[in-house]
Amino acid sequence: MNKVLINDTTLRDGEQAAGVVFTLEEKVAIAKFLDTIGVPELEVGIPAMGEEEMRAICAISNLGLKANLLAWNRAVISDIKASVACGMERVHIAIPVSGIQIAAKFHGQWRVSLQRLKDCISFAVDQGLWVAVGGEDSSRADENFLLDVALYAQEWGASRFRFCDTVGVLDPFTTYGKVKLLVSALTIPVEVHTHNDFGMATANALAGIKAGAASVNTTVIGLGERAGNAALEEVVMAIKRIYGVDMGIDTPRLLELSQLVAAASGANVPPWKAIVGENTFAHESGIHAHGVLQNPDTYEPFAPEEVGWERRLVVGKHSGRHSVSNLLEQHGIFLNPEETQSVLDAVRQQSVKKKRSLTTEELLNLVKEQRYSHAAR
Numbered sequence: 001m002n003k004v005l006i007n008d009t010t011l012r013d014g015e016q017a018a019g020v021v022f023t024l025e026e027k028v029a030i031a032k033f034l035d036t037i038g039v040p041e042l043e044v045g046i047p048a049m050g051e052e053e054m055r056a057i058c059a060i061s062n063l064g065l066k067a068n069l070l071a072w073n074r075a076v077i078s079d080i081k082a083s084v085a086c087g088m089e090r091v092h093i094a095i096p097v098s099g100i101q102i103a104a105k106f107h108g109q110w111r112v113s114l115q116r117l118k119d120c121i122s123f124a125v126d127q128g129l130w131v132a133v134g135g136e137d138s139s140r141a142d143e144n145f146l147l148d149v150a151l152y153a154q155e156w157g158a159s160r161f162r163f164c165d166t167v168g169v170l171d172p173f174t175t176y177g178k179v180k181l182l183v184s185a186l187t188i189p190v191e192v193h194t195h196n197d198f199g200m201a202t203a204n205a206l207a208g209i210k211a212g213a214a215s216v217n218t219t220v221i222g223l224g225e226r227a228g229n230a231a232l233e234e235v236v237m238a239i240k241r242i243y244g245v246d247m248g249i250d251t252p253r254l255l256e257l258s259q260l261v262a263a264a265s266g267a268n269v270p271p272w273k274a275i276v277g278e279n280t281f282a283h284e285s286g287i288h289a290h291g292v293l294q295n296p297d298t299y300e301p302f303a304p305e306e307v308g309w310e311r312r313l314v315v316g317k318h319s320g321r322h323s324v325s326n327l328l329e330q331h332g333i334f335l336n337p338e339e340t341q342s343v344l345d346a347v348r349q350q351s352v353k354k355k356r357s358l359t360t361e362e363l364l365n366l367v368k369e370q371r372y373s374h375a376a377r
């Protein structure tokens with residue numbers, strides 16, 4: 001797999017998640033964090049939204065970050081003027097490309113939409129801007145029409161074309177085929193933008209990259225419209241660990257970044273969320289805990305420290321003797337096999353009663369209550 005460029009859109013598509021509002025300070029903090037950990041490109045917002053958003057984009061633009069910054073625009077000249085007013089040197093211009101979208105937004109008049117795109121690219125290029133074009137709803141567009149739009153965008157001066165699975169309807173196989181067509185036809189790089197409506201945003205992003213996309217859109221914790229986008233932490237770690245390509249991202253800070261974005265968005269990250277969910281390196285099941293105690297590779301795809309976690313062994317309904325005795329030994333308590341089994345029985349009972357795993361303190365209390373002769377050597 002080729003080295004791919006991450007263009008993170010937490011500050012644009014991420015914030016579009018219904019109910020999410022970042023303050024200016026939060027936007028700045030997220031931009032700085034993404035930049036610090038090595039994300040090379042950030043889509044920072046939509047200047048056309050008005051003064052408040054423009055202030056935040058200007059503030060980010062004034063930070064002097066290493067990352068390239070990009071503002072999102074419709075094919076509307078005043079949108080691009082607003083981007084210029086925010087100090088943007090790079091603009092992304094979106095144009096609907098599917099029949100459904102062109103009908104809703106341009107009354108089916110595709111020639112009008114193409115003329116708008118041409119005018120906007122020319123205007124932006126004349127302003128000295130670097131221009132990327134996004135084919136909104138590329139996945140449902142007629143393939144020949146999509147190709148024509150992309151080729152025209154290239155001819156008119158765009159430096160990159162974004163393939164958007166706007167409503168997340170593709171699977172990795174179809175994504176691969178569609179992106180490959182574009183990559184083969186264009187000389188400018190192709191970017192993939194995927195949504196998670198069927199839970200395939202990350203898989204589709206990887207398929208697009210495999211097909212030759214040079215750039216991929218992500219958002220932290222997968223925040224974004226409806227079911228969200230391809231998650232930054234998933235894409236980065238999959239590329240690193242499945243394909244062996246290190247993208248130069250400081251991955252031990254991914255957890256802290258996810259917590260920053262979760263707090264700013266008011267979102268609860270599910271415990272089972274890939275890479276940054278709190279259960280991703282927690283082991284309760286007896287067979288798993290036993291395996292992990294022998295060799296963590298038995299039940300972990302990579303070391304927890306690589307993404308900012310520490311491994312946790314938890315005792316509860318599904319535990320076995322090995323994890324119970326391991327935890328107790330860490331507290332200087334050494335039991336014989338019969339005693340360990342009776343603690344395990346008590347752990348199971350308590351866990352079922354409480355409908356959760358036990359804390360270390362609860363486990364130690366159980367042992368105390370049983371007053372084992374071998375306890376606390």
Ligand SMILES: CC(=O)SCCNC(=O)CCNC(=O)[C@H](O)C(C)(C)COP(=O)(O)OP(=O)(O)OC[C@H]1O[C@@H](n2cnc3c(N)ncnc32)[C@H](O)[C@@H]1OP(=O)(O)O
Binds near residue numbers: 073074104105225
């Ligand atoms: C797939 C995506 O995520 S696209 C990005 C979506 N993000 C957002 O919408 C968040 C920010 N949006 C906003 O703040 C507002 O929608 C604004 C400022 C952009 C526009 O607001 P309004 O002028 O009030 O229009 P409204 O949002 O109701 O309707 C969208 C208008 O943009 C037009 N439009 C939509 N996409 C495009 C496009 N790519 N190029 C040109 N025009 C477009 C629509 O046809 C409609 O035009 P109309 O007013 O002439 O009918």
Ligand SMILES: O=C(O)CCC(=O)C(=O)O
Binds near residue numbers: 093135
């Ligand atoms: O950039 C574009 O063209 C649209 C991006 C987007 O958010 C989408 O299609 O879901």
